[in-house]
Amino acid sequence: MSTIASNLQVVRERIATAAKAAGREPGDIALLAVSKTFAQSAVRAAYAAGQREFGENYVQEAIEKIAGLSDLQLVWHFIGPIQSNKTRAIAEHFDWVHSVAREKIAVRLAEARPAGRNPLDICLQVNVSGEASKSGVNPEEVGALAEAVRALPRLRLRGLMAIPEPTNDIALQRRRCVDLRQLLLQLNAAGYGLDTLSMGMSQDLEAAVTEGATIVRIGTAVFGERKRA
Ligand SMILES: *Cc1c(COP(=O)(O)O)cnc(C)c1O
Numbered sequence: 001m002s003t004i005a006s007n008l009q010v011v012r013e014r015i016a017t018a019a020k021a022a023g024r025e026p027g028d029i030a031l032l033a034v035s036k037t038f039a040q041s042a043v044r045a046a047y048a049a050g051q052r053e054f055g056e057n058y059v060q061e062a063i064e065k066i067a068g069l070s071d072l073q074l075v076w077h078f079i080g081p082i083q084s085n086k087t088r089a090i091a092e093h094f095d096w097v098h099s100v101a102r103e104k105i106a107v108r109l110a111e112a113r114p115a116g117r118n119p120l121d122i123c124l125q126v127n128v129s130g131e132a133s134k135s136g137v138n139p140e141e142v143g144a145l146a147e148a149v150r151a152l153p154r155l156r157l158r159g160l161m162a163i164p165e166p167t168n169d170i171a172l173q174r175r176r177c178v179d180l181r182q183l184l185l186q187l188n189a190a191g192y193g194l195d196t197l198s199m200g201m202s203q204d205l206e207a208a209v210t211e212g213a214t215i216v217r218i219g220t221a222v223f224g225e226r227k228r229a
Helices: 003-021 040-048 059-068 084-093 103-112 139-150 170-189 205-210
Strands: 030-034 053-056 075-078 096-100 120-125 155-161 196-198 215-218
Touching: 003 030, 003 040, 003 205, 040 059, 053 059, 059 075, 059 084, 084 103, 096 103, 096 155, 103 120, 103 139, 103 155, 120 139, 120 196, 139 155, 139 170, 155 170, 170 196, 170 205, 196 215, 205 215
Parallel strands: 030 053, 030 215, 053 075, 075 096, 096 120, 120 155, 155 196
Antiparallel strands: none
16 A cells, blocks of 8 residues: 555544544545645545545646646645635636635636636635734634625635644644634524535644534645645
């Protein structure tokens, strides 16, 4: 078995163990393999081990990878910071975008999404870490952003995403995840019908699954340490 295949098996077991301990169905948590900085061959190895959903952060790198792997049936998620001059490429090449934090970016994604394709699935990135993080919309502004995004054509608002500050403190990991879940519940109480909580990385996977993650985004634990950010 390849290293990536055995890593995937370990990660799937971590998800299943955390899910069962929380009284959840392991099948309700999707594993997104974050392949940024790794070669197409690594994605092929993961595919051979049954992985179908992949996450990327850098547009140029991702587009080359997506083109080189077009013989495989893969689902691509954009999870990195979004510059407005990259919205067209993102809207044309990806199935999901997890990192929408500004209305202007959402408008550009909607304009650029090809009419013949499925709506682009969207998560709003929320800053649940306050001063410890700069990226994501502030929790108080999520409602207004959700309302704006919901009104746009060719986008389908699916849920919320967060990248909490890295910490080994399990209680803090869980608190950040609870905060994101509470925001999702508030939106759903207002009728949004959102089904996605994108939270949990290699270090805080268990906390995220315990607190309701429906997509975990795992890089290092699947592909190994990255040589660059
Ligand atoms: C890189 C990255 C991940 C994966 O992080 P690991 O700690 O390597 O699992 C997940 N989400 C986002 C947004 C990332 O940029």
